[in-house]
Each structure stands twice: as C-alpha cells, then as structure tokens.
Amino acid sequence: MENTTTLVTPVNAGIRYGLITGLVTVIYSFVLMATGLEQQAALGFVTFAILIGGIVMAHRYYKQHNGGFMSYGQGLGIATVAGAVIGALSGIFRYVYVNFIDSGYTQKALDIARAKLEADGNMSDEQVETAMQWTAKMMPTGPLSIVWGILATAFFAFLLSLIISAITKHNRPQFE
Template sequence: MENTSTPVSTTSFGLRYGLLTGIVSVIYSFILLAANMEQNTALSLLSLVILVGGIFLAHKKYKENNSGFMSYGQGLGIGTLVSLISGLLGGIFRYVYMEFIDPSAAQRTIEQTRAKMEEAGNMSDAQIDQAIQMSQRFASGPLGIAVAIIGSAFIGFLITLIIAAITKHNRPEFE
C-alpha cells in the first residue's frame, strides 16, 4: 500500500512554534521586567518551562500531521529551530526594551548583579567591576542579540536532545 499523504515540513513546524514560543516568552519577559522581577531565579527558570512546552507542542503537532511518526533527527531539528526563533525574538525584545522602553532596567540589573557578587564575597571590587564591564559588552546592542540567539539555540539544543528522545516515534521499516 502506497502512502499518498503529502509530507509535512519540519521547518514549517519549527518556524511556527518558534514564533509562538517566542511571543509567549516575550510577554513573560515583559511582565518580569515591568515588575522588576527578572533577577528572581525561580521566575526566570519558568522561561525554560515555556521553551520546553513549545518544543514538546511542536513535536506533538508534527506527529499529528505526519501519521503519528517523527524520527529523532526530525525532532532535534524542530526543537533547535523553535529555540533559535524564540531566542531571536527574545533577544530583539530585550534590546528594544533596554534601549528604548526602560533604559533604567539595565542599570537596575547591573546594581542587583553587583550586590549579589559582593554578597558572595569571593571577588574583589576590581574583579567585580571587570566582570560587570564584560557582561555589559555581551548583553547590550547587536552583540547582545547575537548572544541571546546563540545561547537560546545552544540551551534549546541540549533540551531538545532529551525531548526528542522521549517524543520520537519512528516509522516501521517494513511498512
């Protein structure tokens, strides 16, 4: 029996769910930034839950549109693309927010980071200043967007390695 269904594209699912995940992440980031809660570790980890949910949903919908099948490689590609697109939207949002909407948010973050480093007590003032200068270089402007994209893609890839192993359902070889 020949399979006459049209093949579905992993790229289209990665893009679609990357945009959806990115939009949800941007809304969540906006809420955290507006409430001055972006330094709260527990709330920040919730953004990973959003990413995991977006990847899982993309895999689920891909399988629904592909006769219930998805290989590990397809899952890995979809999840990495979801992470990449979501990271791009998040990086652009963060840049726009910090540069145009609330420039004082960047200064608040720096002050909170400095306070945490001083509280830890394992760095001198010169080392803290140097660390903060380095983080400012990598967190602002177009370089900040690039770091957000690369970081999100890397973290998303690592997460997707696990999720794709769980959600894969290979097509039988002798069908």
C-alpha cells in the same frame, strides 16, 4: 480513499511553535522586566519550562500531521528551528526594551549584580570590580544582541531536544 493527513515539515512545525512559544516568552519576559523580578532565579526556570513545553507541543503537532511518526533527527531539527525563532523574537524584544522602553535597565541590572556580589562577601573590592567589568561586557545591548539571542536560544533548544526528542520520537517501521 484519499489520505487527508497534511504533511508538515520540521521547519514548518519549528517556525509555527517558535512563534507561539516566542510570543509567550516575550510576554513573560516583559512582565518580569517591568516588575523588576527578572533577577529572581526561580522565575527564570519558568522560561525553561515554557521552552520545553513549546518543543514538546511542536513535536506533537509534527507527529499529528505526519501519521504519528517523527524521527530523532526531525525532533532535533524542529527544536533548533523553534529555538532560533524564539531567540529572534526574544532578542528583538530585549533590544527594543533595553534601548527604547527602559534605557536605564542595563544599569539597574548591573547595580543589582554588584549588590549581590558585595552582599555575598566572598570577593575583595578589586575582584568585584573585575567581575562587574566582565558582566558589563557580556551584556550586549546593541543589534548584535539579537544575533547572540538567536544563536544561544537555538543551541539551548537543541541541547534540550537531545533528551526531549529521545522521549517523543516515534520512528516509522522499516518494512512498511
């Protein structure tokens, strides 16, 4: 009898679920940005849940198509590739949104950050100004923001996968 299990590589699984998770993340980010709720910390945790869910689903998909097996390293690779794809989609979306859809978004975000710092009352006016200068520098809006999005999301997905892969891995028996 022929084996009907289709082998899927870690890269294939990462790209597939990176695209799916990236699209969900972009839609969620658009809703938050359009409604002005992006600054809500609690809603930011939903993005982490989406990323974790995407990694777990990618691992499950990979194992389904590889006889139920996935090594720890394969799990890390899948998550890193997925994270890079998610970062690319998110970075492109953010670049387009900030530069073409809502060109005042960056200034609104800076104004909200300034208001929070001033409302806390823990900093002098001089410290608030210094913090705002650094915040403005750390909010890239050019094409380089896409590269940073890819790198940051791939790295964060890798970090999350250090734990997730330890849970979802299922090594092949050594003497099969």
